[in-house]
Every structure is written in C-alpha cells, then in structure tokens.
Amino acid sequence: MKHIRFKPWVGNKYETSGFLGKKILAIGESFYCSEEQAVATLTDKVVTDYLAIRNGEFRENNGKWTNTYLKFERSLKGKETSPEDSQDIWNSISFYNYLQVPMSGARESGATIDYKNAEDAFLEVINELQPDLIIVWGVGKLFNNLPEDKWSWGKPLDVDGWNINNGYYQLKNKKQARCIAVYHPSSCYSWDWWHKVISSQL
Numbered sequence: 001m002k003h004i005r006f007k008p009w010v011g012n013k014y015e016t017s018g019f020l021g022k023k024i025l026a027i028g029e030s031f032y033c034s035e036e037q038a039v040a041t042l043t044d045k046v047v048t049d050y051l052a053i054r055n056g057e058f059r060e061n062n063g064k065w066t067n068t069y070l071k072f073e074r075s076l077k078g079k080e081t082s083p084e085d086s087q088d089i090w091n092s093i094s095f096y097n098y099l100q101v102p103m104s105g106a107r108e109s110g111a112t113i114d115y116k117n118a119e120d121a122f123l124e125v126i127n128e129l130q131p132d133l134i135i136v137w138g139v140g141k142l143f144n145n146l147p148e149d150k151w152s153w154g155k156p157l158d159v160d161g162w163n164i165n166n167g168y169y170q171l172k173n174k175k176q177a178r179c180i181a182v183y184h185p186s187s188c189y190s191w192d193w194w195h196k197v198i199s200s201q202l
Contacts, residue, residue, distance in 0.1 A: 003121040006031065007040050008096035008129065009047045018132070019076060019092040020202050025131035025177075026072065027122075029142045029184070030099040030110055038102040047090055054083040068186045072137070075182070075191040075198055094129050098122060098142060115145035123147060127172050133201055134179040139165055143181040154178075159197050 014023060031042055050069045073089045074081050081089065099110045100118045126134065136143050143165055154166040157180070165181040178201060183189045 003100075003124050005038070005040065005100040005121070006043050006097055008094050008125055009043045009090070010094045010129065011091035013092045014094050014129075017092065019089065022132040022202055023130060024076070024093040025126065025129055025134045026093060026095045027134060027136045027142070028095065028097040029138055030101075030103045031097055032104065033102045034104075035102065043095060043097060047095060051087055051090060054086045056083070064186075068184075071189050071191045072185040075185070075189070075194040078192070078195040078199060094131065096122075096125055098146075109141065112145075119147040119149070123149065123169075126169055126177055130171060130173070130175060131177050134169070134177055135198065136165075136179065136181040137184045139181045139183060146179075157197075157200075159200065160193070164197055 008025075018024065031038065031046075033042065047069075050066055053066055054070075069090075070081070070086075073086055076089055076093075077085060098118050099114050100121050101110070101114050103110065136146070150170040152168050152170070154168060157164040157166045167179050168176040169179055171177055180197065180201060182194050182197065185191070
C-alpha cells in the first residue's frame with residue numbers, strides 16, 4: 001500500500017469468516033497524536049490497546065476514547081458486549097482512519113487539502129481489503145469528503161423516518177462495496193438504534 005501512512009487494522013478472521021459472513025471495514029477520521037507517535041502501525045496499537053484495556057490487562061490511557069470503540073462494537077452486536085465479545089468483533093472486522101496526517105488535538109479538524117490528499121490511500125485500502133460493507137464514522141465532514149471517483153449513490157435508505165447516507169464504491173475487480181454513514185460513536189451515538197441500520201445491511 002504505497003499511499004498509506006497509517007496501515008489499517010485487519011482482524012485475524014476478517015478474510016476467512018468476517019463478521020456474520022461479511023467483510024466490514026469501519027472508517028474513522030483521524031488520529032490525535034504527535035509526529036513521533038504517527039507510525040505506520042499506530043492503528044494496530046490503538047485497537048490492541050483497546051482490547052487489552054477491555055481485558056483488564058492495563059489501565060493506562062483508559063480514557064473516554066475507549067467508549068468510541070465500545071459503542072461501535074455494540075452497534076454491530078446489538079447488545080452490551082463482554083470483553084470476549086470485543087475480542088471476537090475486532091478480530092472479525094477491519095478499521096482504518098481516513099486522514100493520513102495526525103491531528104494535534106481532539107477538536108482539531110483536517111483541512112480540505114488533507115482530505116484530498118487521503119483519497120488515493122482510501123481507494124488503495126478498499127481495493128486491497130475488498131470489503132462488503134464500509135461503515136463511515138461521521139455523517140458530515142468525513143462522509144462528504146470521501147472520494148467521488150468510483151462512487152455511486154444508493155437508493156434512499158429510511159430507518160424510523162431518518163434518511164441514511166449510503167452508496168457504493170466500484171472496486172477494481174468490479175465488486176461493489178456497500179457504504180453507509182453513521183454518527184461518530186464518540187458522542188450522540190445510540191448504539192441500539194444504529195444497530196437497526198447496520199443489521200439491515202448484513
């Protein structure tokens with residue numbers, strides 16, 4: 001992956017069984033870290049640290065950031081998850097942060113050029129991982145800045161009167177990767193409601 005700065009997390013069951021038989025790729029927006037911390041394996045470290053915290057292996061850095069991953073996994077499973085569930089879920093999916101430059105703080109947002117510069121990396125990732133379903137964390141800026149190349153809008157998707165942004169990416173092997181946008185799991189995220197949306201696509 002020549003355009004990738006932050007390699008995606010790929011669970012050890014992603015290629016074989018996936019999650020409920022589907023290859024799911026979750027897309028976050030960015031990492032908040034220093035340039036020194038911005039290494040290629042950062043995604044693996046973050047997910048591995050989260051799973052270690054869930055298992056009670058260590059408590060350092062156990063801040064609000066872990067709730068983002070917890071709420072998202074619960075929206076996949078449709079129930080409150082145990083540490084064993086967490087291991088199984090994250091080993092069944094892949095995860096990738098879109099922006100290829102680090103942000104210095106949680107309130108910092110990527111510039112327009114940062115999103116543009118990340119397009120080739122994103123297309124490279126989805127063609128490499130061949131997901132059946134791409135779940136984008138963010139219905140606003142991130143979703144609206146995804147590449148238009150190889151994109152087509154889907155039919156209106158209504159859940160409880162809410163229209164869900166959705167469409168497809170055409171991959172190089174002619175496969176269509178389904179793509180939906182959810183609220184970012186860090187806040188204002190009702191995992192039980194979003195489970196309705198996600199489960200409708202599985």
